[in-house]
């Protein structure tokens with residue numbers, strides 16, 4: 001019996017249920033035990049007289065009248081009765097839980113959990129608690145349609161009861177003492193079954209420490225591993241060919257581009273494998289730096305790959321690179337999930353025998369069946385979309401492969417040090433000459449007409465425009481409808497004078513590609529799209545970006561979207577259409593309208609992203625943690641990081657008795673760092 005037993009060992013978890021649990025990231029008993037509640041309902045009994053209005057409380061009393069149920073509308077109902085507490089009666093209402101009537105008996109005691117309305121002296125019931133609970137907190141977990149709250153609750157309890165005795169002490173005793181942390185066992189117990197909010201808080205402090213600490217340990221281990229390797233795939237590039245390539249570019253590099261290129265070339269030529277992060281704001285010209293690095297690799301007889309987060313981006317890279325290398329002897333292949341079996345079969349041997357020099361693709365690049373001849377360089381575009389482990393997987397495809405990770409989402413320095421602590425960092429801090437910042441305005445939906453008039457003026461001047469609609473619903477079908485509705489509206493307004501195209505996630509790859517290339521070659525003037533265009537798309541003639549429901553996007557994401565225009569010396573415009581309902585939402589719109597500084601925006605994005613603001617979080621460039629928050633809990637992060645550095649600085653740390661369990665646990669849980 002071990003914590004990494006699969007969840008299927010628990011009674012009640014069959015194949016089917018395990019699949020739904022896997023989707024929540026729960027594969028093992030350990031995953032389940034570290035699946036944390038996101039809030040607690042206080043079920044300890046309170047006196048209504050001392051309860052503040054609107055507070056959620058448990059009130060205990062006697063059922064004083066026979067409960068009645070009224071049905072109204074479709075499937076809606078209202079159940080009512082009077083609850084007598086210390087001689088006073090309070091009306092109780094439960095909506096849409098008619099079955100509770102059977103559980104209520106006249107003159108019997110019950111506890112009602114709900115919101116207390118002090119003005120009306122009544123209770124809006126949420127839960128009925130029949131047994132005497134005393135002081136207790138009910139853990140509420142993130143649940144889905146497939147895995148219900150009660151299922152998770154029950155499974156956590158079963159897992160804890162059965163595995164309680166084998167929960168090891170994972171943290172070294174010295175750390176537990178120094179930071180007054182709880183044992184792993186107590187942390188798990190108090191997080192799931194706290195006796196008081198204080199207990200839960202304390203447990204969460206330990207949980208956060210552990211989460212950051214494990215992450216930092218992993219980073220430090222990787223860093224150490226890389227440093228120990230001096231068997232890099234040394235790229236002895238051909239200087240003359242490189243100069244020739246640079247001369248053929250339609251522009252000269254900015255000083256900043258030149259500087260990072262030099263840093264990269266130096267790394268490529270050294271006996272230590274490169275492990276470098278290239279940061280640069282949208283449109284700062286990272287792609288060309290990657291191209292030069294890949295070309296350098298090819299001139300030394302080795303191969304280079306570039307991995308993009310989406311197929312459409314991979315295709316665009318393939319096309320761009322093919323153009324750039326058209327005068328040189330370079331074979332490029334595109335390998336994504338959409339590559340046909342036949343094309344794959346034809347391509348794989350040529351990748352293996354080195355016939356193909358540059359392979360552009362998605363995750364498909366590091367599948368088991370793909371063997372490289374001599375992989376000198378792996379470029380990972382939009383690094384924040386990939387996890388630490390994917391970076392590692394790509395590296396392991398070759399021997400001593402050099403890794404260049406690129407990101408347009410700058411993260412604040414304090415965070416970067418920890419998050420990308422295993423990498424060297426190069427920054428492009430200069431835009432190509434003659435670029436003007438995109439003029440951004442924020443308007444209410446009621447002013448859409450004036451935005452359309454402005455758009456028309458630009459179209460008349462021969463320009464092109466993007467129109468973006470967000471993913472408002474979870475379901476792609478609904479989002480597509482949203483985009484299609486706007487597409488039809490724009491067709492009605494602008495066609496036949498200006499043609500309108502459509503691009504959304506539900507289209508086949510070929511359709512997406514055609515839409516993109518047609519737009520790039522100016523076959524139509526307006527492209528209505530969902531966020532598939534978010535990263536990397538490069539059409540210089542497009543100078544207007546119109547974003548509907550802009551408040552549904554995170555700041556960094558809006559900045560990325562806006563970065564699709566203003567990619568030449570022409571003035572570009574971004575119009576945000578939004579009517580945010582919160583102060584925070586309004587502030588975000590103002591900030592994007594005012595600033596075009598990616599670093600500033602990513603800092604603000606982290607500060608302002610609200611609970612449940614998933615888009616903001618995904619875009620912020622910071623890996624997802626389960627309980628810890630790299631911004632709010634930055635102090636814990638720093639301490640955990642220092643400790644991880646200290647521990648791993650000793651070469652035999654794994655053999656020290658106090659670290660044995662830690663090393664074992666880290667090995668067992670490597671998977672949690674893949675996102």
Ligand SMILES: Nc1ncnc2c1ncn2[C@@H]1O[C@H](COP(=O)(O)OP(=O)(O)OP(=O)(O)O)[C@@H](O)[C@H]1O
Nearest residue numbers: 251252253254282283284285286287288408432536
């Ligand atoms: N030094 C330069 N002078 C002029 N134009 C340049 C320069 N470098 C790059 N460009 C052009 O600027 C545009 C943006 O460059 P690129 O696509 O490399 O940016 P990026 O940093 O990868 O942006 P993103 O993060 O949006 O993908 C491209 O059209 C590219 O050809």
